[in-house]
Amino acid sequence: MERVLTNAEMREADSFTIEKLNVPSRDLMRRAGIAIADEAAKYGSGKKIIVVCGTGNNGGDGYVCAEELNRRGFEVSVYAVGGALSADCLREKSCYTGGYCTDLKGEIIVDCLFGTGLNRPLEGKYSDIVNEINSSGAFVISADIPSGLNGDNGLAMGAAVKADVTVAIAEYKVGHFLNDGADLCGKIVKADIGITCMRSGYAEILSDADVKAFYPRRKRNTHKGTYGTAQLIVGSDKYLGAAALAAEAALKSGCGYVKVCTSEKVKLALAAKLPQVIFSDEIDYSAQAIAIGCGCGVTKELFAYLSEILKKYTGTLFIDADGLNALSKFGCGLLSEKKCRVTVTPHIGEFSRLTGLATAEILSDPVKSAKYFALKYGVTVLLKSAASVLTDGFKTIILNRGNSALAKAGSGDMLTGFACGTAARGIDGFFAAAAASYTLGLSAEICAEEKTEYCVTAKDLIKNLHRAVRRLTQGK
Numbered sequence: 434m435e436r437v438l439t440n441a442e443m444r445e446a447d448s449f450t451i452e453k454l455n456v457p458s459r460d461l462m463r464r465a466g467i468a469i470a471d472e473a474a475k476y477g478s479g480k481k482i483i484v485v486c487g488t489g490n491n492g493g494d495g496y497v498c499a500e501e502l503n504r505r506g507f508e509v510s511v512y513a514v515g516g517a518l519s520a521d522c523l524r525e526k527s528c529y530t531g532g533y534c535t536d537l538k539g540e541i542i543v544d545c546l547f548g549t550g551l552n553r554p555l556e557g558k559y560s561d562i563v564n565e566i567n568s569s570g571a572f573v574i575s576a577d578i579p580s581g582l583n584g585d586n587g588l589a590m591g592a593a594v595k596a597d598v599t600v601a602i603a604e605y606k607v608g609h610f611l612n613d614g615a616d617l618c619g620k621i622v623k624a625d626i627g628i629t630c631m632r633s634g635y636a637e638i639l640s641d642a643d644v645k646a647f648y649p650r651r652k653r654n655t656h657k658g659t660y661g662t663a664q665l666i667v668g669s670d671k672y673l674g675a676a677a678l679a680a681e682a683a684l685k686s687g688c689g690y691v692k693v694c695t696s697e698k699v700k701l702a703l704a705a706k707l708p709q710v711i712f713s714d715e716i717d718y719s720a721q722a723i724a725i726g727c728g729c730g731v732t733k734e735l736f737a738y739l740s741e742i743l744k745k746y747t748g749t750l751f752i753d754a755d756g757l758n759a760l761s762k763f764g765c766g767l768l769s770e771k772k773c774r775v776t777v778t779p780h781i782g783e784f785s786r787l788t789g790l791a792t793a794e795i796l797s798d799p800v801k802s803a804k805y806f807a808l809k810y811g812v813t814v815l816l817k818s819a820a821s822v823l824t825d826g827f828k829t830i831i832l833n834r835g836n837s838a839l840a841k842a843g844s845g846d847m848l849t850g851f852a853c854g855t856a857a858r859g860i861d862g863f864f865a866a867a868a869a870s871y872t873l874g875l876s877a878e879i880c881a882e883e884k885t886e887y888c889v890t891a892k893d894l895i896k897n898l899h900r901a902v903r904r905l906t907q908g909k
Contacts, residue, residue, distance in 0.1 A: 435638050437606065439584070465602045469495075469624070470497075473541060473574055483543070485512045489522060490550075492522045540572065551581070575598070575618070584606045586796065587609070587612035588611075588797065589613045596618055605638065611799055615819050634827070634828075639830060647865075648687075660689035662688065662721055664691075665694070665850060666695070666716070674728065675728025676699045678891055685851065686855045691709065716738070718748075727845070743771040745772065750774065757783045757787060765787060774861075780818065799822045819837075833874075838881050844894070847873060847894060847895060853865075876895075876900070877889065
């Protein structure tokens, strides 16, 4: 796992390194600028490089970068933005010995206009510069974060640079992954410049190696009971597909039994198609994991099911879709009465209904919003979006695997089924949700390689789950 910091956490780590560890800020700026130059050098051979330098410390990084590229013999010039310079920026500008330019006609542009300290929309000349960078046709490298992108939530603040590569200085930032971050940052590379993070509790992102741990080598001397039972309370006469997708994904998760509690019409439709599924009319309180809500319809009957499960069940429960909508309509207070370990899996709209928060308020700080709800009710929240936030209020993971192939009906049903089956194998609900989201995202990437993000269907995602697991466990 790798740390992902907010702007405030990054400032705290920066101050700690400078003030407590006595590392001069000049040394840190030099290391940052050289790291950016190293990245530019990978693409800049024989090309004209323009470094756009703002007036703050991000601009100071830019002057160091330009001087380093100049020293190495690259064709580089600085596009300097006027205004009062910070002390560090002024010092590095005075050390720059190369040339300047008054236009952005280069093949590579290094964006050092603004960093994570920006807290207002870009306007006037700054907006004009960003728009010119974006329309230049140049290969764009952003220092720390694309100018105009909020480092805390990944929202573009008015105009924002669209980078091909972003050099994350010291640590990844939350804004690299959330909301617009995925579209504006391009490839993200991290540059270690010697800043020390003094505490724990930061958000994290996962790697393939991290998720591989949730797919341990299976012993030969095992049986169905070894891998647990997942029960899905899903589907209705109106939404047969939700039940089919959740059940089929659960069957791919590696659990021993998949039981489905649903309407008679859904049973008849799925029985021949999914012969491994065990259909039942009752809640199986002995199941290691239960999922409820996909395609059920928002009814008092569903709410009553939820109430009974929360009060009696002691395993791992996943609540999705209409289960969440039923809570929103009839009362979230049920969550405070639970005996089981609960993971809720809302998308932004469902979470807005659950919390009463406006969508814009949630998007402005998804991590904070999810943490608040998790702590209030003692649950795990998987807040689904282009990059999802998973938190129990204490530990937080940002799940950034996947693409727009997932932005289609049925993805949430598959995620719930796969997470429930994964938890049935004995994986903690928090990490079962992490593994399911990551694996489904990887399946979407594999599907898109063959079919493009436009043409991938829910069935394609299920069919490629085995390829995703194989890539995670075998690297191929």
